[in-house]
Amino acid sequence: MNNSVANTGRLAWAALRMLLVLTVVTGVLYPLAVTGIAQGLFNDKANGSIVKADGREVGSELIGQTWNIRGTENPDPKWFQPRPSNSGYDPLATGSSQLGASDAKLTKMVGDAKKQVASFNGVPESEVPKDAVTGSASAIDPHISPEYAEIQIKRVAKANGLSEQQVTKLVDDHTEGRTAGFLGEPHINVLRLNLALKDLAAH
């Protein structure tokens, strides 16, 4: 009996020492080494791809944000609008609605969003694309589809005093195709597009 207790103790002690050594190797040295390489080679990306405009930080290229009229929950007609978000684009509360594809609540949310997007942009409901009425997985999706950008052109051009051709060109310039031509889906970064729009409207 004493012998087996001693054996168990010895085994647990060896296991603990193994864990501590592996903690140093994989929990300290490994992340520090990767951080060193990342900070040296890809400093901007490793720190969150922060975007600056007019000399101040206005967001991250990879994190979506709201484009509402200041101090309200209402979308501002002068900006391209992002996808619906489950968390109001709060990066500290990521995650989707989790509602099933046949859920009555989700069906109603999609229906309401469709009406709102159609009337806001002055297009028929049949032209509203799927990403405009569905919440993303992360709730901070920085992108919209080229189709969603297209139905917003008329409204955005009018609100900024620009021609539709000017804004169409802007959208085309900011449309990113699939990575390497076949990975994922075409998309447009809303922050980049709106910052370019702001520049264009100022000139």
Next chain:
Amino acid sequence: MSPVLADVLQVSALIVALALVHRPLGDYMAAVFSSGKHLRVEKWIYRAVGANPDTEMRWPAYLRGVLAFSAVSVLFLYLILRIQNGLPGSLGFAAITPDQAFNTAASFVSNTNWQSYSGESSMGHVAQTTGLAVQNFASAAVGIAVAVALVRGFARSRTGELGNFWADLVRGTVRILIPISVVAAVLLVAAGAVQNFAGIHELTTVTGQTQSISPGAVASQEAIKDLGTNGGGYFNANSSHPFENPNGFSNLLTIFLLLVIPFSLPRTFGRMVGSVRQGYAIVGAMATIWFVGVVLVTWLEFAHPGTASQLAGGAMEGKEQRFGEGASSLFAVSTTMTSTGSVNSFHDSFGGLSGGVLLLGMMLGEIAPGGVGSGLYGMLIMAVVAVFVAGLMVGRTPEYLGKKIGTREMKYAACYILVTPALVLIGTAVAMATGNGESSMTNTGAHGFSEVLYAYTSASNNNGSAFAGFGANTGFHNTALGLCMLLGRFLPMVFVLALAGSLAEQKPVPETAGTLRTEKPLFTGLLVGTIMIITGLTFFPALALGPLAEGLAA
């Protein structure tokens, strides 16, 4: 290019990449676990630990090593989580509550990585790196070690010795997991993933919204999270978060990482038992099931049944624009069938039948191709069962790889395949009967039941993905799911190692004209059939109440 054509190219590119890599990686891993030499860094580790890596262990000793290491790991991780508020780099987050800390410790040590917490609002730098990331490596290395021990059971005769657990653990970590992780992590940062130890970064957006940008050693965590089929995301949104998975390239890399070791281990197995064709028969069964799953889910998601998806014109709820339906479906099937559990889209919002396929992928027991190590040993157990069934059909004592599959071997195999179904079905039943299931549902009706079934399936099979509407952070579910994860991981390991020991003691049976040719495509077919029948019969009633009821109603 149409989205469907682009997706076909994407799946093809993935298959080509895996086909190219699995041979050299499989051969390399076989060499790692057969070599008599130790690297200098490994010698330092053995000296620090006081272990002799050349001592051969019989199965009880090997098992004691696995259990002691894992038990110490659970306690150590629990401690880190409980005191994380006092650790440097805590970002001001509080200590994790006792039930959630137990759940999380069980989850990461069992390679499940079920997350009842939300990373960006609860885990600081030290908890993420020295706590969670360490177990991402260690639990994966333990899985590979147990699989290698079983393979040695087939390969060796008249000995009973299965190798040295400490040596297998250290070699798996040092020679396989770390080198690949470093390369993958750097590639992820190049794609745009975050990697720093900064504080939370506050900024004001163009329209005056205050945003807190989360920092973290994300890329280094991502690499091993996927390579080790762990799946615990740095952030709550997991691989749908742009900081974890910024673009189409990082997405394909992530999927490749979670499949590459499980699909390469059958080659390692083939090398170690002296016939690579035996490995092809196993990988053939894995690939068949995985591919059928990919086709089914992709087709269903592009067809987007379900009232909400129909109205929206596509199944984009819970999916990211840069990925779309195709890359999300490919990821979903790959993560559920590898016991990984990371997600780049939210499975709760998949169509009823697609959700059913994902559930079934886990219910198969994580063998197509399964988790690192656990996928191979799970599939070899099914191969033993298939050989036994074939033996019964012709009235002959079954044998596999020159070893007799007798009463003792079948008892171990039968116990193995009973463990997870018992945990899943009893766990779900208890949760539903006590009202704890219903009170945690986000959805109602059949889909709500699917959420509960998914949670207990995911935990017991050590997957870790979720129908995330399920409110898992309650005292009941934290504890019950934590127990399911531990029992679902370590009880099967007991039977695997016992079987390995029993096989290694046998003397080889010479091959005759009556021996079942287990390296032929016919055997692959028999294996797939056996898996489907066993799982189908076990889980059909539960699936009928959840995803089938929902899918057929839509």
